[in-house]
Amino acid sequence: MSSNGSFGPARAADWSNVRERLRASGLRWTPQRRTLIEVLSRTNGHVTGAELVERCREVDPGTIPSTVYRTLDVMEDLGLLSHSHGADGREEFHVQPVAAHGHLHCTSCGTTWEILADEAAAVVDSMQRSRGFAVDLSHLSIAGQCAGCSAKPAG
Amino acid sequence: MSSNGSFGPARAADWSNVRERLRASGLRWTPQRRTLIEVLSRTNGHVTGAELVERCREVDPGTIPSTVYRTLDVMEDLGLLSHSHGADGREEFHVQPVAAHGHLHCTSCGTTWEILADEAAAVVDSMQRSRGFAVDLSHLSIAGQCAGCSAKPAG
DNA sequence: CGCCATATTGCAACATGTCGCAAGTGCATG
DNA sequence: CATGCACTTGCGACATGTTGCAATATGGCG
Numbered sequence: 208m209s210s211n212g213s214f215g216p217a218r219a220a221d222w223s224n225v226r227e228r229l230r231a232s233g234l235r236w237t238p239q240r241r242t243l244i245e246v247l248s249r250t251n252g253h254v255t256g257a258e259l260v261e262r263c264r265e266v267d268p269g270t271i272p273s274t275v276y277r278t279l280d281v282m283e284d285l286g287l288l289s290h291s292h293g294a295d296g297r298e299e300f301h302v303q304p305v306a307a308h309g310h311l312h313c314t315s316c317g318t319t320w321e322i323l324a325d326e327a328a329a330v331v332d333s334m335q336r337s338r339g340f341a342v343d344l345s346h347l348s349i350a351g352q353c354a355g356c357s358a359k360p361a362g
Numbered sequence: 363m364s365s366n367g368s369f370g371p372a373r374a375a376d377w378s379n380v381r382e383r384l385r386a387s388g389l390r391w392t393p394q395r396r397t398l399i400e401v402l403s404r405t406n407g408h409v410t411g412a413e414l415v416e417r418c419r420e421v422d423p424g425t426i427p428s429t430v431y432r433t434l435d436v437m438e439d440l441g442l443l444s445h446s447h448g449a450d451g452r453e454e455f456h457v458q459p460v461a462a463h464g465h466l467h468c469t470s471c472g473t474t475w476e477i478l479a480d481e482a483a484a485v486v487d488s489m490q491r492s493r494g495f496a497v498d499l500s501h502l503s504i505a506g507q508c509a510g511c512s513a514k515p516a517g
Numbered sequence: 518c519g520c521c522a523t524a525t526t527g528c529a530a531c532a533t534g535t536c537g538c539a540a541g542t543g544c545a546t547g
Numbered sequence: 548c549a550t551g552c553a554c555t556t557g558c559g560a561c562a563t564g565t566t567g568c569a570a571t572a573t574g575g576c577g
Contacts, residue, residue, distance in 0.1 A: 235543050235554055257533065271557055276534065278555095294501070296447040296564085297533070311495055320493070329488035330504070337481060339509030340466055346449070349485070350501040354494030390524055390573050412563065426527055431564065433525095451534085452563070 222248040228285055242267045243278050247288065247302050256298045289345035293319075301345055309347030315356035322347070377403040383440055397422045398433045402443065402457055411453045444500040448474075456500055464502030470511035477502070 225244055226236045246262045254262075256276060263270040279300065282288050290300045294312040301308075309322040324331075327344055334340040380399055381391045401417045409417075411431060418425040434455065437443050445455045449467040456463075464477040479486075482499055489495040 230544090233554080237543075237555065239556070255533090260533090269557095272533080273535075273558080274556060291505075292447050292449075292451040294447075296451040296453060298451060311489065311493065313495075314498065314501075326488070326492060330485040333481070333484035334466065334504065334506070338466065338475070339512065340468075340504075341507045341512050342504055343469065343506040346469075346505040348503075349489065349495075349497055350446075351489070351498040352496045357494065357496050385574085388524080392525065392573075394526070410563090415563090424527095427563080428528085428565075429526060 222287070225285070225287070229281075232285070234281065238267075239270070239274050240278050240281075242270065243275055243282075247282070250302045252302065254300050254302065255293075256300065259300065289343075291346040291348050293348060294350045299348075307345045309344050309349065311353075312348060312350050313353035313356055314350050315352050318353060320353075322349070377442070380437075380440070380442070384436075387440075389436065393422075394425070394429050395433050395436075397425065398430055398437075402437070405457045407457065409455050409457065410448075411455065414455065444498075446501040446503050448503060449505045454503075462500045464499050464504065466508075467503060467505050468508035468511055469505050470507050473508060475508075477504070 222244055225240075229236055229240070242263050243259070245266060246259060250259075250262075256279065259279065260270065260272045260275045263275055279288070279290070283290060288300055288302050289307075290298050291310065293299045293310075294314060299310075306323060308324070309327055311320040311322055312318075322344075324344060327342075327347065330347070331342045331344065334342050377399055380395075384391055384395070397418050398414070400421060401414060405414075405417075411434065414434065415425065415427050415430045418430055434443070434445070438445060443455055443457050444462075445453050446465065448454045448465075449469060454465075461478060463479070464482055466475040466477055467473075477499075479499060482497075482502065485502070486497045486499065489497050
């Protein structure tokens, strides 16, 4: 389990000093990690694990999936990205977020929208008050039917 | 994608007339489905797909996973159960629910709690108001840190 | 009761991750 | 620059699902 300790408004990821950050934690700088970081640094928004593996292979065809997933876990511990699970359960990584946000997924039309902090305040505050539970907004994914699909007769 | 058309307070599942319901939809009654339904009818609360496959094998050792998953999909369309994804992305099926509910999962200690409708009202209402989005409470899974873990120094 | 259309099954291949382990390598040190 | 610890990688096996296809079985009909 990769835990980031503090949730909250996001800082834009800074890929320039990853090497130092790794070293500061006693971790190592390797070609494989360099590849993934290169890919991540030019990625904005959401990507699935499979997509990242694919892009790494474009840079280095010898990329091994398990290495990518393990490195992603490390990056998450470093707070450089976060992940949640889409409506289908697949992993969804959030890179260089402008702000921490969750997702709204319509099970009828498949569209996904982002939920920003102020919009999610209701959930976050409510869980904090009733349970003292600190919601990880970046891991939040809500499924249901969007306005458009609710309006129509039936799926 | 299996869609249940109407979300809302749950009716307790009635396994006694599944056969008729299947027929009414032009679907068939098979030994494999009978096995799964037998298992489901004595299951309460949450189960993962793998657990259901396992239990079906206890009844019929010849059970094939893909058949179970496909039948679960059919049962979901019939409204007999619903599913969401745990914090790890695995499927989690909800059988014979006393009421539709979501889940709260602590990423530090791994504990899971249920969120009942009234507690989730804040989320549901808020999304309905701001977006006209009908949240599927039974598919809702929120991750974060529970009160206990937040209190402690760090994971 | 036998026929037939088509819903289902079984199986194998694939997709997306996770895990254990032995071999390899980064890098702090001498 | 050589050495060595322990962090990483590569790889294969496994876990959990999904999907295409050919073979099979259900159930309405004559």
